[in-house]
Amino acid sequence: MKFSIITLSLITLVTAAPAAAPQSGEISYGALKHDGVPCSLRGASAANCRPGAEANPYNRGCSAIERCRGGVGNN
Numbered sequence: 001m002k003f004s005i006i007t008l009s010l011i012t013l014v015t016a017a018p019a020a021a022p023q024s025g026e027i028s029y030g031a032l033k034h035d036g037v038p039c040s041l042r043g044a045s046a047a048n049c050r051p052g053a054e055a056n057p058y059n060r061g062c063s064a065i066e067r068c069r070g071g072v073g074n075n
Contacts, residue, residue: 062068
């Protein structure tokens with residue numbers, strides 16, 4: 001019984017302990033380039049690595065003046 005109380009107490013202390021603060025007050029280069037476009041071409045410069053086209057380009061659709069929504073007089 002004592003062993004289980006001690007074990008439970010230790011587990012509670014370990015889980016409630018605050019996380020260690022970061023040692024450096026600076027942002028690493030890896031974090032700054034996290035949102036960059038990866039370039040899988042060997043030897044290619046970063047200027048040649050660009051993202052592809054949008055998956056679904058913007059399309060406004062049909063407006064009432066174009067008479068393509070099935071409005072009055074559209075047979």
